[in-house]
Amino acid sequence: MSDVQDNIMLQQRQIQQRQILAMMGIPLWVQTDSPTLNMADIALPESTVSHNLETDIHGLSVELAATELSAPLYNAPVLSSNEAILESSVPTSSQSPVALKDEIQPYEPVEKTYNIDTLSHSSSIAKQSVDAVDNQKACDDQATVAPFDLQGGCYGNWVLLVDIQALTRDSQKLWQNITQALSLSCETSSFPICAGMETTELANASLAGYIFKLGRQEDIHVAVLTDLSSGLSHPNFISVPKLDAMLRDASLKRSLWLQLHE
Structure with a gap:
């Protein structure tokens, strides 16, 4: 060649x-005029x-033919992936539209308005409770208390007292033995001072004044050895064995003695 x-x-x-x-x-x-190998x-x-x-x-040729087959037409609309899926899932035959009532209705949240005045409601309840307590206290203060005669004395940090009208012959003798053993200097107080002044408020005020007179201090312990008239109370009352209980059980005398010397 x-x-x-x-x-x-x-x-x-x-x-x-x-x-x-x-x-x-x-x-x-490379350029056409570049040196090449012969x-x-x-x-x-x-x-x-x-x-x-x-x-x-x-x-x-095979690659170009495959490219021409897969290439889209210039005038054909381009569909997104979601549109293509939807188009392929819709049947070509015409169908009657489905009524809205046969479809699942979308969830629509319903707004609810609550017109509750919680603060005013709570305030009303609290006011009613306070009013009820005040009314009950007023009724209790206006209630009358049966007349009483108290006798008592001070021993250390204690005030011991009894209602003389609640004493029996045996309990009176035991009370005398206690006052002698403790060397109590007893004083008495009677209520009411004046006729027509028998309310609970006045009775408790008289009792508090009597206890302070005996103990000479506000934080003193008070041991009541007999029952008192209904309605009488004091914040310094301490539970101790009563005279009647000590008459039935002599061991309670030692319990009272230990409480007084704690």
Whole structure:
């Protein structure tokens, strides 16, 4: 084969390669006048060159045909993935529209308005409770207390007292023994002082004044050894065995003695 034919074949191959690369979107990365290797210097059989060229052209043709088949038409609308799924799921045949009542109604939250005046309601209840307590206290203060005569004395941090009208013969004797054993200097107090002044409020005020007179201090303990008239009370009352209980159980005398000396 002459040199002229070799050059012609080389040029043809180069032209075909550039066309194939251009169709594949690959631009030339060298200039046409760049130095290249002469294909004549490469010893390749002519059959191999022809076979490779035919194989490249055939593969390019197959790839271009597949690209043309998969390429969308220019005038065809482009659908998103969600629209395509919806379009494929809708049957082509016409159907009667479904009534709204047959569909599942969407959830719509319903606003509720609560017109509750909690503060005023609570204040009203509290005011009613306070009024009830005040009314009850007023009724209790206006209640009358049965007349009583108290006798008592101070021993250490204690005030011991009895209601003389509640004493029996035996309990009176036991009370005298206690006052002698403790060397109590007893004083008496009678209520009411004046006729018509028998209310609970006045009775408790008289009792508090009598206890303070005996003990000479506000935080003193008070031991009541007999029952008192209903309605009488004092914040310093301490539970101790009463005279009647000590008469039934002599061991309670020792209990009283231990309490007084704690």
